[in-house]
Amino acid sequence: MIKAARILDIPVYVTTQNASRLGATVSELKALLPKGSDSTATTEVDKTAFSMLVPGLTRQLNANGKRLSVIIVGIETHICVTQTALDLLSQGHKVYVLADGVSSCNAAERPVALSRLAREGCVVTTSESLLFELVGDAKDGNFKAVSGLVKETKEETKDAVETLCSRL
Incomplete structure (x- = not known):
């Protein structure tokens, strides 16, 4: 999704949960994050709150006064992902939670949280x-790059979806 965000010019917001105690963003993801003058440059925020909508990030998301469509990936689906999604919904944003992009230390928590989030x-x-929904048409200028990315990660995505969906 980080690679897709760059292709589709979608800003990336990353939060860590108390990095001094729990660790920073893993190096595999950190290496993919847009930097510097890139139009999708990453905003990184450390937090202790479970929702990622801490004041600095909330100001950035609400800066243009428009309701956003927000895509969430992350860990601890039943805690941080849920609280972030509920906060975004309460502010009027449209929230997409990627079933193959969220996890939990306790696998049984994930399907309960996803079901709740869908109901909410x-x-x-x-x-x-979601990627093909965002592109919308094979004539779109980003189709080839997104399609290539999907092909490149097809086996990993298939394994993730099968593993995660088997626990629903």
Whole structure:
């Protein structure tokens, strides 16, 4: 999704949960994050709150006064992902939670949280489904790059979806 965000010019916001105690963003993801003058440059915020909507990030998200469509990936689906999604919904944003992009230390918590989030108004979907929804048409200038990215990660995505969906 980080690679797709660069292709589709979608800003990336990253939060860590108390990095001094729990660790920074893993190096595999950190290496993919847009930097510097890139139009999708990453905003990184450390937090202790479970929701990622801490004041500095909330100001950035609400800066233009428009309601956003927000895609959430992350860990601890039943805690941080849920609280972030509920906060975004309460502010009027449209929230997409990627079933193959969220996890939990306790696998049984994940399907309960996804079910709740769907009932609350989130769109619970998969990364591949959302990517093609964002592109919308094979004539779109980003189609080839997104399609290539989907092909490149197809086996990993398939394994993730099968593993995660087997626990629903």
